[in-house]
Every structure is written in C-alpha cells, then in structure tokens.
Amino acid sequence: MAAWLMKSEPDVFSIDDLKARPRKTDMWDGVRNYQARNWMRDTMARGNLVFFYHSNCAEPGIYGLATISSRRAYPDPTQFDPASHYYDPTSPPDDPRWVVVDVTYSRHLRRPLTLAELREHAAALDGLALLRTGNRLSVMPVSDEHAAYLLDLEAAAPPS
DNA sequence: GCCAACGTTGGC
C-alpha cells in the first residue's frame, strides 16, 4: 500500500487540529504545486498511510500518522472561493486545476521523528524526497521500505 | 529575520 508524507505548518494546521476535527477528518486543501497535485490526483487512494509532518516550526519533523479517507482526489473548493487565501481565478470551473483528498487522523507517534534525527539516517532513507536539498514539496511519496524504516525508528530509543 | 533553493511568470 502506498505511503505519503504530507507537510503542514502547525501554526496553521497541526496533527492535533486534525484529531480535533469532526470524525477526525479534514480536506487537505490549498495544495498549489503541480507535482504534489499530480500525486494526489493520480496515485493517492483510500487507505494509504500518511506521515504527518510539521514544517516551519521550532522542531520540524513527523508527528503522527493519518490515512487517506476519500476514495480518491476531488476538486478543491477553495480554488473557486474569492474569499479564500487559496483562490485561483485562473482555474477553469469545468476543468478544476487543484484537488483535495480527505485525511483522517490515526495516531500521534510515540515520539516525534525530528528532521535532525531523520538526517542521521540519511543512508537508510536515501531517496526520501524530504531529505533532498532544497526540497519544497508539501506532498511526497514514501516507499514501503522507507515507511517500514520510519515506523521501526519510532519504536527505537530516541537519540541521547 | 535571514537566506538558499526552487517553481512560476513573463518579456523577448
């Protein structure tokens, strides 16, 4: 089953916010990057594992797990909402440019996997887009191998 | 707040 890493700024929307939503579910809106959009639109499916990453904060890292809970992607309503920060007047209503998926909270990690710690495992996580220089993708695939490694790392003792 | 990396835009 495919796995993903999805970034969010915790000041805007954190894993705690997701947990607090009705049915612990929310639309993942506001993605405005074509590569991220393509993965959401073409590859994501219900049941996929999501590593929930906090970016742009004191301790960036993976904080929890979620799953994709919509059957597949569907049009992002915020692109048509002039009041929305994500409004995109150039998106054709009959051929929406941007999509969302529904994401449902699973659990917090027993301990955060910080970016700093992940970097210490760069060899095992070779190829993980998160660790590539200048990576700015907000939605990225995680291989089965890397997903298993990350879950093992969660179970391991934290670095001292 | 700084700045490097990168995606997008738009002139030509």
Added chain:
DNA sequence: GCCAACGTTGGC
C-alpha cells in the same frame, strides 16, 4: 523556448 526576475518555502 530561453532566462532573469520574482515570490514562496522552510530550515536555521
């Protein structure tokens, strides 16, 4: 189609 300018992301 090139590429410089610009805006954004995100770690630090």
